[in-house]
Amino acid sequence: MTKQVEGTYIVNSQFVVYVLSIPGRPVYRYNALRTVGKSVCFVGTEMGKFGSLSGFVRYLEAFALLFYQFTLPLHKAYKQKRNIYQAMKHSIGRILAAGAVAAGLAVQTGCTGEQFHVTGSVANAKDSVLYFEHNGLDGFSTVDSVKLDEKGSFSFAGDKMDNPEFYRLRIAGQIINIGIDSTETVEVKASYPQMATDYTVKGSYENEKIKELALKQIGLQARCQTILAERPELADSIINVMLTDYKRDVSRNYIFKEPMRAYSYFALFQYIAVGNQARLIFDPAKDANDNKVFGAVATSWDTYYPGTERTQNLHNITIKGMKDERIVKAQNRPVELEAKELGVIDLPLRDNHGIERHLTDLKGRVVLLDFHVFAAKGSTEYIMKMRDLYNKYHDRGLEIYMVSLDNNAHFWKEQVASLPWINVYDDTGISQAYTAPAQAFPIIYLIDRGNNIVKNPSQIRNLDEEIAKLL
Template sequence: MENGIMRKICLLVLAVAVASCRHGGQFCVEGHITDAADTVLYLEHLSLGDGIEVVDSVRLGADGAFALRGDTMSTPEFYRLRIGGQCVNLAIDSTETVRVEASLRDMSFGYRVEGSGACDTIRLLCLKLADLERAVRRVADDRDYTVEERDRMIDDLVRQYKTEVKTDIIQNRYDAAASYYACFQALGGRLLFDPMADRSDLTWVRAVANAWSEKYPGSQRAQNLYNIVMEGQRLQARPREIVIDTSHSKVRELGIIDMTFPDIHGTERTLSDLKGKVVLLDFTALGLDGAPERTLQLRELYDRYHSRGFEIYQVCVDPDRHFWTQRSERLPWTCVYCEEGLGSDILTLYNVQSLPTYFLIDRNCDLKSRQEDPKTLGASIGKLL
């Protein structure tokens, strides 16, 4: 009798907790973890800046029922349920309720999830990675093969895994939480998709970064991916030979290091062709955090001074050319694309340490000053005009 009453009380408490989870601005993770009586279940946020943060926790009863909640973020975020070393990875992007059913004996890989397609896709990714780890371990332990043969077989297994993830997960929705998650899966402590070392991986991570920047502009995770891609592009940039004419007559004629890059129409645009105008040389990337605001500031300067002989030569090093084309097609000034990105020799020659970086060039094509803030450009431009 007493057991029946206690069970009803526990169910009532759980029902009240679940109801409170469904209030606006919060998400709820509920369900059962069996064979886990008297253990503590944690809901943890896998944040970018602050590491792993505990969001909520509960000591499980005999039936393993739980209802944990957290504040919904404005963009998809990643969480995990954890008991000891057993984890269930989750992605939350709304005030949704996600239901997880598992046994502590095989919690990490034997769980079921309902209420979230993103969480279920992440479950499949985790299972797929576990299969890969087992296959790699079997090959590594098989001494019937030489070291070279084992390495080749493992490379083939990894390549097959990445191909399946690309076609089955990432290609279906570049902007999905599961696609972002796939970019950070690791085997033996090494990223499977390594944009720093593999040009093909860089292409796929760049596609995800571009999609996240479009769907969640300015978000921390979109910016994180974008920064990774920018660094990967810098490390993988193909060296390009630049011949600089340092003869006395050339230096006397041009007080700048000249450059030529294509605009969105493919037309080669040379900086020195703007001689006779006051030019703002802008090294930037249109996908940077705050870029739309800076573009508005430049537009105000352009509208104010263009009729008096002011021009902008904007060099963009965005990792994705299509993204750059979309963002630059309506700009009224000279906007060109530097395919070498952050690894370009031009950025080195101009000692560009951060983006954006501005230089002012006078009508004689002499470099006059280096600027950091577009808000202070107006007075300097007015003096040169």
């Protein structure tokens, strides 16, 4: 007689199958732990656990029966179950094949059972669709949705991430922001149609803080709208004062206290709408103090969540803010950009060896003035084309003066180490004399031997031909 395997086997997070060995036939029992609906996730399905191939087959038969029983509304007695089992044996081969595929997919997708859960209810929202959306770096994406019944109950789940992630519950324009850290369960109870403000959250310190910040933001928005309506002539100055007070409160009482927290990251990206224009509350591109706040969170996240995408995003924003601050300072101090009698505007910038280079020193040569970002997509292919032009025309008098607009000077130096032409780095903003009026990309100007600009970006149709004409 075929050896039977006795014991409890977890099929997935919803079901437990119990296989009991009885002489002559197996008896199958099951226990539904939670709502049906999740994909199969086999746990511990090593062959040795079942004793034999026959044991594994019996296990899959148990799962097949379990699945079938959940599709039938009526199965009250063991006798009925046995009849169903006998009927299922005729098609068990196909079910076994499907089960094997499901097991393989489960292994491939790394279904570990480590998930977070967001549960709760929304009152007064019968027949409304509740969306559970991920707030990623690239925007919002729908994770799941449910049409609410009279009770308004919902339950969503998602895979654990290596760093805090952000989600939202949404019905139409009413939004509840949720921060998720590890495998926690967050319980939310809300009332529609004011669920954005009329809700409670349990089981999560992070989300209690996020709620506080969200309510502060909503209050600030309301006050700004009132000022715009009642005192439009003074609105800008008053709103600036309100924003300064808000940032002082949030940075001191939230962000600087626990910069490693999800709610601190959330606070950095709050915004208000002023005159139909979205305006960041903390704007590192315009305020050096705001950039310091970003830097505090970036440093903390680098310690707690090193190498993650959100940590890198914080670093990128902080570095860009530092560069923008230098540009603003450069714009606010007198910068001598002499327009020579021959028309070119000089660009006194240092190259990758620390030597100051001048565009005006290249009089007598045809110059391809190129403003480039080495970190941009397609940069490698673009540089190869520039190298071909340089090799073709350099001996005839062509020089390339390439200005890097990258955020990272170290990265730029690595990229230009083997390039034969003049490479300079702009960390002052002086290049805006050329980049601001440009109406086409790439931003290339052609300068003749007399130091005159003869072609701007929008005038260049065939770069190779234009260079040949000037030579």
